[in-house]
Amino acid sequence: MGWRSVMISRPAKLRREHFSLAIEQEQTAFVPFEDIAIIVLNHREIQLTHPVLSACADYGIGLYATGDNHQPNGVFLPFLAHSRTTRLMRKQMDIPRPLAKQAWANIVRRKIENQTAVLRFCSKNGVDRMDSYVRRVRSGDTENLEGQAAAFYFTQLFGQGFYRAEERWTNAALDYGYAVLRGAVARGLVAHGLHPPIGLFHASEQNAFNLADDLIEPFRPLVDLHVAKNPATTEGDLAPQDKAALVALLNVDVGMPQGKMSALSAIEYAVESLARLFEQGDSELELPNLIGLHAHRLEC
Numbered sequence: 320m321g322w323r324s325v326m327i328s329r330p331a332k333l334r335r336e337h338f339s340l341a342i343e344q345e346q347t348a349f350v351p352f353e354d355i356a357i358i359v360l361n362h363r364e365i366q367l368t369h370p371v372l373s374a375c376a377d378y379g380i381g382l383y384a385t386g387d388n389h390q391p392n393g394v395f396l397p398f399l400a401h402s403r404t405t406r407l408m409r410k411q412m413d414i415p416r417p418l419a420k421q422a423w424a425n426i427v428r429r430k431i432e433n434q435t436a437v438l439r440f441c442s443k444n445g446v447d448r449m450d451s452y453v454r455r456v457r458s459g460d461t462e463n464l465e466g467q468a469a470a471f472y473f474t475q476l477f478g479q480g481f482y483r484a485e486e487r488w489t490n491a492a493l494d495y496g497y498a499v500l501r502g503a504v505a506r507g508l509v510a511h512g513l514h515p516p517i518g519l520f521h522a523s524e525q526n527a528f529n530l531a532d533d534l535i536e537p538f539r540p541l542v543d544l545h546v547a548k549n550p551a552t553t554e555g556d557l558a559p560q561d562k563a564a565l566v567a568l569l570n571v572d573v574g575m576p577q578g579k580m581s582a583l584s585a586i587e588y589a590v591e592s593l594a595r596l597f598e599q600g601d602s603e604l605e606l607p608n609l610i611g612l613h614a615h616r617l618e619c
Contacts, residue, residue: 322354322356322570322581322583322584323350323354323355323356324355324356324357324358324359324566324567324569324570324583325340325342325350325355325357325358325359326358326359326361326562326563326566327342327358327359327360327361327362327365328361328362328559328562328563329344329362330344330362330364330365331343331344331362331364331365331366332365332366332367333365333366333367333368333371334367334368334370334371335352335368335370335371335373335374336349338351338352338353339351339352340352340355340358340371340374352374352375352377352378352380353378355378355380356380356381356503356506356569356583357380357381357382357383357499357502357503357506357566357569358375358380358381358382358383359383359385359391359499359562359566360382360383360384360385361385361559361562372395375395375397376395376397377397378397379397379506379510380397380506381394381395381396381397381502381503381505381506382394382395383395383498383499383502391495391498391499391502394502394505394506396502396505396506396509397506397509397510404512404514406598407512407513407514407594407597407598408514408517410597410598411513411514411517411530411597412517414519414596414597415600417458418596418600418602419519419520420458420459421458421459421602422519422596422602422604423459423460423519423520423533424456424457424458424459424460425602425603425604425606426519426520426533426534426536426537426604426606427456427460427464427465427536428453428456429536429537429606429607429608430465430536430537430539430540431449431452431453431456431464431465431468431472432453432537432608433537433539433540433541433607433608433609434449434468434469434472434540434543435449435450435453436540436544436608436609436610437472437476437540437543437544437547437609438472438475438476440544440548440609440611441476441544441547441548443475443476444475445471445472445475448471449468449471449472452464452467452468452471465536476543476547477489477547487554488550488551488554488555488556488557489546489550489551491556491557492542492546492551492557492561492565493542493543493546495557495561495562495565496541496542496545496546496565496568497535497539497542499565499566499568499569500535500538500539500541500542500568500569500582500586501528501531501532501535503569503582503583503586504531504534504535504538504586504589504590505528505531507586507587507589507590508530508531508534508590508593510590511590511591511593511594512594513530513590513593513594513597514530515527515528515529515530515531516528516529516530517529517530518530518532518533519533520533521533530593534586534589534590534593537589537606537607538573538582538585538586538607540609541568541571541573541582541607541609541612542565542568544609544611544612545564545565545568545571545612548612549561549564567614568582569581569582569583570582570583570614570615571611571612571613571614571615572610572611572613572614572615573585573607573608573609573610574607574608574609574610575588575605575607575608576588576605577605579610580615581615582607584615585607588605589604589605589606589607591605592604592605592606
């Protein structure tokens, strides 16, 4: 499984050379495809060859494009052959509603728990109220405690005048980080034979990533914590270093039942548990616990 995040923010030509991605700029850098998890194309003057796209599919690499606003606006996902693809599609479509509602409740609880951890890490008020939201979540979250908690949480974290819809640096940073996580989750779903359009809770006919938008929820607070801890010095567009730091969140450690691991590895385990949900009816998903912003260290 790839572990490196490659972000290209200057004019470049990308080509395949044997088993590596060649990045031609002033000098040529080579990165083994087997080490790469995602590639972010963050400049309008980047050229790439068809063999690069083919290699991304072969190695299970998510390739992100960005729009004129430099926010991720598309992702190329591998169409991997999988022995259980058709079976899982049927099971996703036929999942019993009580099972789906219980799984969604587990996702909502962990999301709010991680939002509560963000407030603690940032020494903000409102922890007791967030804890009460966690205790009140029931199957299907019929009271929409996820939405109630989010409305309260963001004003505690970023101030009473904060609105998610407002055009400002903080929201741009949140959106960028969420988009990177969303693509990584979608990549994991496809790799495990799951179909991103068929969600547990999200069900928009115009959304090709409903299932990714379900599973991403407990991971979102990782982006929130980073943005809260690293605010912009001046308002304006995200700087290249801001974007690189947001992509690098995939390598930040989170807690999982198996132990401490990078967010990217945690996504893989979470997706595997989601596959068990559909195949075995196990609603106890393996979801991350926020433990800080420490980068994962590879052991040699």
